[in-house]
Amino acid sequence: MIGQAIEWLTGDKRSTYGVAVTRMILGFIVASQLIVNWPDRHYTWGDGANWSEQVRNSKSWPSFLDLFKRLDGHMFDLAYIVTIIFGLLLMVGLYTRASAVMTLFLWLSLYVSNPFVGSGGDAVLRMVLLYICFTDAGRQWSLDARLQARRGGVRPLMPGWFSATLHNLAVILIIHQVVMVYVGSAFWKLQSTVWRDGTAVYFPLQTDAYSPWNDWLHPVYAAAPVIAGATYMAIVVQLFFPVLLLYRPTRMVALLLVTGMHLGIGIFMGILYFSLVMIAVDMILVSDRSWVRGLEWLRNQRNRRISA
Amino acid sequence: MPDVHEPVRPWQRRLVTGLALLVAIHSALLMLWLAPSSPIRDLVGSRNLASYVDPYFQQDVDTVDPSVQFVDESFQVRALVKDGTAKAKPTKWVDLTKEDVHDARFNPNPARVHLIARRLATNLNRSMFALEPQQRKIVRESKASDSTTARAAALNEAGDNPAVVQNYMAYDQMATQFASLYATSKWEGTIVQLQFKVGRRSVPEYSKRHDTKIEDIDYLWFSFGWRPRFHGSLEAQSPFDKYVRG
Numbered sequence: 015m016i017g018q019a020i021e022w023l024t025g026d027k028r029s030t031y032g033v034a035v036t037r038m039i040l041g042f043i044v045a046s047q048l049i050v051n052w053p054d055r056h057y058t059w060g061d062g063a064n065w066s067e068q069v070r071n072s073k074s075w076p077s078f079l080d081l082f083k084r085l086d087g088h089m090f091d092l093a094y095i096v097t098i099i100f101g102l103l104l105m106v107g108l109y110t111r112a113s114a115v116m117t118l119f120l121w122l123s124l125y126v127s128n129p130f131v132g133s134g135g136d137a138v139l140r141m142v143l144l145y146i147c148f149t150d151a152g153r154q155w156s157l158d159a160r161l162q163a164r165r166g167g168v169r170p171l172m173p174g175w176f177s178a179t180l181h182n183l184a185v186i187l188i189i190h191q192v193v194m195v196y197v198g199s200a201f202w203k204l205q206s207t208v209w210r211d212g213t214a215v216y217f218p219l220q221t222d223a224y225s226p227w228n229d230w231l232h233p234v235y236a237a238a239p240v241i242a243g244a245t246y247m248a249i250v251v252q253l254f255f256p257v258l259l260l261y262r263p264t265r266m267v268a269l270l271l272v273t274g275m276h277l278g279i280g281i282f283m284g285i286l287y288f289s290l291v292m293i294a295v296d297m298i299l300v301s302d303r304s305w306v307r308g309l310e311w312l313r314n315q316r317n318r319r320i321s322a
Numbered sequence: 323m324p325d326v327h328e329p330v331r332p333w334q335r336r337l338v339t340g341l342a343l344l345v346a347i348h349s350a351l352l353m354l355w356l357a358p359s360s361p362i363r364d365l366v367g368s369r370n371l372a373s374y375v376d377p378y379f380q381q382d383v384d385t386v387d388p389s390v391q392f393v394d395e396s397f398q399v400r401a402l403v404k405d406g407t408a409k410a411k412p413t414k415w416v417d418l419t420k421e422d423v424h425d426a427r428f429n430p431n432p433a434r435v436h437l438i439a440r441r442l443a444t445n446l447n448r449s450m451f452a453l454e455p456q457q458r459k460i461v462r463e464s465k466a467s468d469s470t471t472a473r474a475a476a477l478n479e480a481g482d483n484p485a486v487v488q489n490y491m492a493y494d495q496m497a498t499q500f501a502s503l504y505a506t507s508k509w510e511g512t513i514v515q516l517q518f519k520v521g522r523r524s525v526p527e528y529s530k531r532h533d534t535k536i537e538d539i540d541y542l543w544f545s546f547g548w549r550p551r552f553h554g555s556l557e558a559q560s561p562f563d564k565y566v567r568g
Contacts, residue, residue: 054434054435281430
């Protein structure tokens, strides 16, 4: 059994397409978040955020993450722009591993400079970014892959078995992270009365914080079947998520449901960023074989349309 | 073409096994950290788990704990402003939370600045709920001339909860600094003193959803006494000017 496990770990690199999609979405999230926050960058994370020092100092992050705390003015802007650039490089997969490491370092340094404006997706994002650094995330759908195909094979820095081991272990950690979030969340939900009686989703949707569309959607939010359906669906999908992953057809159903759930949360509750992070991580659960089949199907559909 | 990279030497296989073991231990520790209380979690101990998770991973239980948001919160600021030689006058209250919510309306990806007032309100509300009624009275009646040390001493004397007082004092200080910088950008003239208050109102019960909206519910307010203005550096003030004045 140990032999089989070693063989599995050191053989093929797993979920290479899924990791590529995760990489692209995470890179997009980092870059787009910083672009969206550009006008208020000094107020949010720079000198204007110094009033939040008490909270900032309450968590003991390692001192090498102090970069943004030490910078101001144009140097702050420069570091901010460099973070956007590395996010974009990660998205397109150029110098992928270095881009992943730099994005992680810079993004984390920015987060540490004012955790007061941290969002729910930040913890998952930084953990997955950390694991992505150990994967071969540029193997598919990346500029690195294109350049390598054009230039021919390059002598790898690490032996194949070691590189595959790191990649596959990191994939396991990412999957563990997402399963842990879902199952842990389901266990906490089961301890709460409002989740058990099917009304939990109703409450945040009535508040200003989680209802950017409240005026328009209040009648929907007040409908019992909608609320009970959303509440119970969240518990069932999250609790049985690891079980549903074991069999390919149920895995697809679980991924569709969970992606739908996140899109719903993201759009209707105004927390798109957290939802995108979770969707990005879920993509690793689609196997390479499924991605290849899906791409073939798309190609066939396109060819059929062209020839018609 | 599948890659085949079998490690052939014993040390290579041992290294792979060791890495896999490390991953298993790391996963187990993170899982225990995020799990609800259980005999296994208690056996390992929260402090031991924190000493591993906190330095680099800092996964919060909030990531998985779906604490239901039952409340709307409000953070409001006003200032005592001296314009020219006239006597200082108080401004109207400005509801910063409302402004943020208004700016984030119909926007699925709002800028993070819109979280600030709400987070301040949440933390101040929490710290006020944690104080004893007598301590809240001290907070309400505190004056700009009181030093923070004196206020902390009075609060500690009125209750037996030093950690709660320390937490309250930290958020009071943050709110004072934030409100000072905001007020300086917002109002013309010299800011002499400033004041803030936080409110909380709960979503009506589910059974009343067709008759009562959250807007029909009044806020429960916690008021704070006047505070002396905090003078921020030019670098700190300038981002507030840009944000508040547009």
